Amino acid sequence: MTTIALNETSTLVYQRPHSLATCNTNYCPGCTHGIAHRLLAEAIDELGLQERTILVAPVGCSVFAYKYFQMDGCEAAHGRAPAMATGIKRVQPEKMVVTYQGDGDLASIGMAEIVHAAARGENITTIFVNNAIYGMTGGQMAPTSLPGQKTTSSPFGRDTQMTGYPVRMSELLSTLDGATYIVRRSLHDIANIRKAKKAILTALKVQMNGMGFSMVELLSSCPTNWGLEPSEALHWIEKNMIPAFPLGDYKVHEEVKSL
Amino acid sequence: MTKQMLKGNIAIAEAAIRAGVEAYFGYPITPQTELLEHMSKRMIELKRVFLQAESEVAAINMVYGAACTGVRVMTSSSSPGFSLMQEGLSYIAGSELPCVVVDVMRGGPGLGNILPSQGDYFQITRSAGHGDYHPIVLAPASVQEAIDLTVLAFELADKYRHIVIVAADGLIGQMMEPAELPPMQAVATERPSWALTGAKDREPNAIASFYLKAEEEEAFNQKIQTTLQKIQKTEQRSTEFYTDDCEILVVGYGTAGRIALSAVQTARDNGMKVGLFRPLTLWPFPEKRLSELADVVGACLVVEMNAGQMVEDVRLATGGQIPVSFYGRMGGVIPMPDEILHEIETHCRQLKNCEGIVTLSERAK
Numbered sequence: 001m002t003t004i005a006l007n008e009t010s011t012l013v014y015q016r017p018h019s020l021a022t023c024n025t026n027y028c029p030g031c032t033h034g035i036a037h038r039l040l041a042e043a044i045d046e047l048g049l050q051e052r053t054i055l056v057a058p059v060g061c062s063v064f065a066y067k068y069f070q071m072d073g074c075e076a077a078h079g080r081a082p083a084m085a086t087g088i089k090r091v092q093p094e095k096m097v098v099t100y101q102g103d104g105d106l107a108s109i110g111m112a113e114i115v116h117a118a119a120r121g122e123n124i125t126t127i128f129v130n131n132a133i134y135g136m137t138g139g140q141m142a143p144t145s146l147p148g149q150k151t152t153s154s155p156f157g158r159d160t161q162m163t164g165y166p167v168r169m170s171e172l173l174s175t176l177d178g179a180t181y182i183v184r185r186s187l188h189d190i191a192n193i194r195k196a197k198k199a200i201l202t203a204l205k206v207q208m209n210g211m212g213f214s215m216v217e218l219l220s221s222c223p224t225n226w227g228l229e230p231s232e233a234l235h236w237i238e239k240n241m242i243p244a245f246p247l248g249d250y251k252v253h254e255e256v257k258s259l
Numbered sequence: 260m261t262k263q264m265l266k267g268n269i270a271i272a273e274a275a276i277r278a279g280v281e282a283y284f285g286y287p288i289t290p291q292t293e294l295l296e297h298m299s300k301r302m303i304e305l306k307r308v309f310l311q312a313e314s315e316v317a318a319i320n321m322v323y324g325a326a327c328t329g330v331r332v333m334t335s336s337s338s339p340g341f342s343l344m345q346e347g348l349s350y351i352a353g354s355e356l357p358c359v360v361v362d363v364m365r366g367g368p369g370l371g372n373i374l375p376s377q378g379d380y381f382q383i384t385r386s387a388g389h390g391d392y393h394p395i396v397l398a399p400a401s402v403q404e405a406i407d408l409t410v411l412a413f414e415l416a417d418k419y420r421h422i423v424i425v426a427a428d429g430l431i432g433q434m435m436e437p438a439e440l441p442p443m444q445a446v447a448t449e450r451p452s453w454a455l456t457g458a459k460d461r462e463p464n465a466i467a468s469f470y471l472k473a474e475e476e477e478a479f480n481q482k483i484q485t486t487l488q489k490i491q492k493t494e495q496r497s498t499e500f501y502t503d504d505c506e507i508l509v510v511g512y513g514t515a516g517r518i519a520l521s522a523v524q525t526a527r528d529n530g531m532k533v534g535l536f537r538p539l540t541l542w543p544f545p546e547k548r549l550s551e552l553a554d555v556v557g558a559c560l561v562v563e564m565n566a567g568q569m570v571e572d573v574r575l576a577t578g579g580q581i582p583v584s585f586y587g588r589m590g591g592v593i594p595m596p597d598e599i600l601h602e603i604e605t606h607c608r609q610l611k612n613c614e615g616i617v618t619l620s621e622r623a624k
């Protein structure tokens with residue numbers, strides 16, 4: 001990282017988090033995956049966890065996340081990040097293990113792995129980026145796609161008679177006794193981004209204190225595959241996604257409140 | 260150490276523990292389950308990692324995760340479960356990580372049954388997942404060999420940063436016989452430099468099998484191939500019986516090889532010049548020794564508990580020099596020594612009548 005010397009009159013108000021690598025990302029302009037990365041990196045910096053965190057990247061647009069963070073990382077098979085994270089964490093319980101997963105990865109192909117990681121109270125943290133679509137493969141229907149949503153594999157709009165309804169993962173996982181902290185936040189505006197950051201900090205603290213499974217679901221934009229301008233995409237989250245995926249705290253274990 | 264009566268599955272588990280396995284992840288499936296059960300007790304007693312996964316898919320990905328941290332890690336399963344592990348195995352191979360997988364094979368395809376089979380030969384030796392690679396495959400024919408090969412499996416896995424599969428079958432897993440366990444090794448405390456241990460006082464480590472550019476992916480493939488060639492050169496293993504003067508060579512591995520030995524012994528008692536070649540490594544296939552033997556024997560009989568899978572490797576190794584025939588039982592049926600003996604006798608008759616088989620003495624001319 002290049003450090004710019006400050007003169008006496010200037011103060012540093014903004015810089016790249018140390019936990020973010022200096023490389024460019026593959027994300028499309030306006031994609032909020034980048035914001036999710038930054039929030040996670042800031043939280044890791046603030047808690048001083050960079051040197052003991054291992055990131056498990058998914059298969060999805062964030063497949064290179066293990067390169068985008070300046071810390072140890074690996075690449076899981078599609079959907080299997082929670083199982084891989086379990087293997088890492090069980091052997092090195094003193095390390096911090098974070099999975100970063102999309103909605104296709106976590107709520108479709110990897111449904112079993114996330115449910116059982118949560119049920120076991122696996123002491124890991126999951127950042128769940130829900131953009132209601134399969135971004136990486138070019139915009140097919142996800143288990144989180146909204147009724148009527150047009151995708152490249154639901155060209156007439158998601159037909160609930162044929163393909164059912166969106167899966168609400170935070171609600172679903174919150175029913176499990178092993179889950180300690182499950183919340184849903186959104187990345188569509190600054191106030192919500194701030195709340196998302198706070199939630200990520202709490203989720204990491206849950207893991208630091210050995211309290212069990214934590215997940216922050218982030219409603220995220222995919223301007224490219226939604227066919228919208230970046231700003232319209234943010235509006236689309238607010239208008240269409242939040243009603244289907246209400247923001248809130250779905251599981252906050254009693255002991256988390258003392259953190 | 261003294262010999263004790265041990266069940267194959269338990270012997271493998273205990274051998275792995277004594278070889279310093281630090282983490283085990285698995286899912287119950289007959290005829291392998293005692294292995295998992297033994298681990299569930301012993302690993303916890305020893306304060307190592309045991310976890311019953313939600314599926315074989317999860318188990319192999321837990322193995323993948325643990326392998327990233329540089330510890331000795333294993334899983335075990337039986338055929339349908341092994342099928343489920345293939346994607347994970349491919350990622351492990353693509354990330355050049357060491358691990359040990361035990362497959363206690365059973366009858367198939369489909370749900371099949373829980374009886375001994377060697378039907379997984381193709382799926383284990385060819386690649387055990389998508390992409391170009393072969394795992395190292397070890398095939399025990401007794402409880403003692405299962406113990407010894409399990410210890411070897413961890414050594415080879417670490418040596419080559421590669422997957423090693425112990426390919427047993429339901430018979431080896433379930434039977435009890437006297438065997439000696441190795442002494443307890445201490446678990447390694449050092450972690451390899453590539454392990455994911457947190458980037459403290461060093462640059463971050465990344466473990467992945469992802470190359471967007473074809474040239475980069477090819478270069479990585481070439482690297483794996485170089486490792487595999489080295490393995491092929493140095494790790495071929497086999498054992499043989501009565502091969503000094505044999506005219507007919509029976510080839511079989513694991514349980515089939517062991518039963519074939521009884522048949523070969525009876526044939527010898529009856530004056531037939533028969534020998535047995537038993538591969539211990541199914542990959543790399545012990546082709547060097549087999550092709551030497553092909554120079555001096557008149558014919559080969561391959562015996563397997565499947566429809567004929569290793570027979571293809573025997574044909575490749577013998578390069579069309581001698582006739583190679585096959586005898587197999589499928590679906591969990593174990594061939595009896597007298598069935599194999601009958602096949603041997605047929606061969607001997609053909610040899611005598613020179614029905615398409617050139618005998619050793621003729622070839623010497």
Ligand SMILES: Cc1ncc(C[n+]2csc(CCOP(=O)(O)OP(=O)(O)O)c2C)c(N)n1
Pocket residue numbers: 059060061062078101102103104105106129131133134135136137142
């Ligand atoms: C076993 C397997 N099946 C399918 C794929 C193809 N695939 C790659 S990414 C992806 C969907 C990713 O969508 P999501 O998890 O929502 O992430 P996003 O790209 O939207 O961030 C699929 C289906 C794969 N790589 N592996």
Ligand code: SF4
Pocket residue numbers: 026027028030031032033061131135136221222223224225
């Ligand atoms: S395809 Fe969508 S999710 Fe993927 S990087 Fe582009 S905008 Fe982001």
Ligand SMILES: [Mg+2]
Pocket residue numbers: 102103104129130131132133134135142
């Ligand atoms: Mg998505």
